[in-house]
Amino acid sequence: MKNGLTFFPKGVHFFRVSMQLLKAYWQETLAYRGMVIIWGIHSIMVPFVLMFVWLAVERGSNSPYQDGDYILYYLAMPLVMNFIDCWTVFTFPEELREGYFNRQLLKPLHPIWGHVFEHIAAKAFQLLCLVPIVFSISWFMGDYLPDIDFSFRKIALLFFALLFAVVLRFVMNTTLAMTGFWIEHVETLNLVFNQAIWALLGGMVTPIETLPPIFRIVTDVLPYRYTLSFPIEILRGKISNGEIIIGFVVMVCWLFLFSLAGRALWRAGLRIYTAYGG
Amino acid sequence: METSSSIVTRNLCRTFEVRRKSEGFLASLKGIFWPRSNFVRAVSGLDMEIQTGELVGFLGPNGAGKTTTLKMLSGLIFPTSGSISVLGFQPFQRDYEYLGRISLVMGQKQNLWWDLPPIETLAIHREIYNISQAEFRARLDELVEMLEIVDCLDIQARKLSLGQRMRCELAVALLHRPQILFLDEPTIGLDILMQKRVRAFLLNYHERFRPTILLTSHYMEDVIALVQRVIVINRGLKIYDGTLNELSKAARLEKILTVTFQSIPEGFSPLAFGKLIFQEGPRFQVKIPREKAAETASNLYSTGKVLDLTLEEAPIEEVLGELFAS
The missing domain is CATH 3.40.50.300 (P-loop containing nucleotide triphosphate hydrolases)
Structure with a gap:
């Protein structure tokens, strides 16, 4: 209860609060539907460009990825990116700067919940736009795609890998966002620690399996791979059971570490928060 | 209660x-x-x-x-x-x-x-x-x-x-x-x-x-x-x-006196009563010590040339201003 750290409101009305907030954020998302759709289209463009780049570059080389693998990888990527996309690193520092954080802090509900429901609502809407596009392209390129088995085991693994990826990415970004208590523009830190490194070590620029072995050691230890490449690797079905178990263990470790760091930053941040602005 | x-x-x-x-x-x-x-x-x-x-x-x-x-x-x-x-x-x-x-x-x-x-x-x-x-x-x-x-x-x-x-x-x-x-x-x-x-x-x-x-x-x-x-x-x-x-x-030490004359009495000087706020023809506004307010008003009426006279409290902004200054 101390320092506003209680995560769940007392009693059983949390479900009703969640539904009401989801409804409100859904309406807000619809109010900015144009912007949300453009973001969705943007998240398709980059993987598609990269797909065609690698199809051109790797043709005939000894890469473990063949044409079909690249197509599958970069078709799955926009959907995974839609799930894991997180913008608290932009919105939270802005709330601090503009004073909107004050109103969140004065309510008997942890301010992070607002961000959680905002993400769920926006992603649900984006997914509605993305799924038809991605599936239409998949249908056109069906001849090039490798056969994928959709066993119950794989679907369950994929579900949990995605769920962990979403939570890990949210916690990572939100922890970085907490530095907004000390730094006015966290976006620049995000560019360095999240976007560029994440694009390379997360498997956006090129699939992790195509990186030189020395890079693999780094990608296996750092959290980036698990927030993007890992679910697609499970979908592709060429990952061993041992690697899957290690992947989940690494994710849980990072989740724990970032949660601890986030909690510490939150507590320390509130102590120095000056609540400027209306 | x-x-x-x-x-x-x-x-x-x-x-x-x-x-x-x-x-x-x-x-x-x-x-x-x-x-x-x-x-x-x-x-x-x-x-x-x-x-x-x-x-x-x-x-x-x-x-x-x-x-x-x-x-x-x-x-x-x-x-x-x-x-x-x-x-x-x-x-x-x-x-x-x-x-x-x-x-x-x-x-x-x-x-x-x-x-x-x-x-x-x-x-x-x-x-x-x-x-x-x-x-x-x-x-x-x-x-x-x-x-x-x-x-x-x-x-x-x-x-x-x-x-x-x-x-x-x-x-x-x-x-x-x-x-x-x-x-x-x-x-x-x-x-x-x-x-x-x-x-x-x-x-x-x-x-x-x-x-x-x-x-x-x-x-x-x-x-x-x-x-x-x-x-x-x-x-x-x-x-x-x-x-x-x-x-x-506690803080309001002065009152505001506004007087309008039919014709300004000979030898009248607002500065003799207090601080002049403004003057428009025969109309004067003066800040006077609180304790002298009644006496000043009486003196002015005794000239027989007063058309209108009001005594007001100073605005509270000024009261606070004086409080901060002190």
Whole structure:
């Protein structure tokens, strides 16, 4: 209860609060539907460009990825990116700067919940736009795609890998966002620690399996791979059971570490928060 | 009637670190390696006690520490030292039970969701504060009637006028019927008519539900209309705590005399009575010592040439100005 750290409101009305907030954020998302759709289209463009780049570059080389693998990888990527996309690193520092954080802090509900429901609502809407596009392209390129088995085991693994990826990415970004208590523009830190490194070590620029072995050691230890490449690797079905178990263990470790760091930053941040602005 | 203290502060202090930066390119460069900063005491040893159900005006010039105090009392910021107890809670611990019993109104973009109509914000608050549907309906009807916002509820908040938005903000802030209400400049930016409506509402609301209200305002009309007790602070220090009337008596050393002559008496000099404020033909306005007011008026009437004469109290802004100066 101390320092506003209680995560769940007392009693059983949390479900009703969640539904009401989801409804409100859904309406807000619809109010900015144009912007949300453009973001969705943007998240398709980059993987598609990269797909065609690698199809051109790797043709005939000894890469473990063949044409079909690249197509599958970069078709799955926009959907995974839609799930894991997180913008608290932009919105939270802005709330601090503009004073909107004050109103969140004065309510008997942890301010992070607002961000959680905002993400769920926006992603649900984006997914509605993305799924038809991605599936239409998949249908056109069906001849090039490798056969994928959709066993119950794989679907369950994929579900949990995605769920962990979403939570890990949210916690990572939100922890970085907490530095907004000390730094006015966290976006620049995000560019360095999240976007560029994440694009390379997360498997956006090129699939992790195509990186030189020395890079693999780094990608296996750092959290980036698990927030993007890992679910697609499970979908592709060429990952061993041992690697899957290690992947989940690494994710849980990072989740724990970032949660601890986030909690510490939150507590320390509130102590120095000056609540400027209306 | 037995009363108890809702708000108690003892030796409350809050210090802020303020970064300094000189003008120019070299100074900017130097500031990167050798940053300069100093500590500013926004609130300095504030002792305050407010009884349950009181409506208190919290006054002071810009930068006096009023808003900082409200932010500490509501739990937005930590005090540097000293103690606070509001309804028996330490606000900075942000106990949800505490947050469910207070409200802070600060500006017109505090509670309303910008892209949604106010009715949606009210519905969200209903869930967050766990208000039953029947209670919500009853309170909403009451607030809608008192604030006259029936036509605003289904319009996107961003499209409402300033006055409509402020009244909707108040409805949202009061929906959970807070026991403590912190109002920071509730009428700022509103036109005179709207200011009057907000004041009338606050008086009516306080009369009906008796919440403890701490109000800051630069509009003295707000203070005169709403509060009996005032706490005045300047540079973080409390310099007065008492009734509005006593404050006027304590600081108001002069009265304002306005006299209009049929024809100016021979040898009349306003400077003989006090400080001249203005002169327009046969009309003079003079600030005179309070104790000489009656005698001066009598002397002027005895000339037989006075067309009109009024004696007024100095505006309360000036009273506070004198208080701060002393």
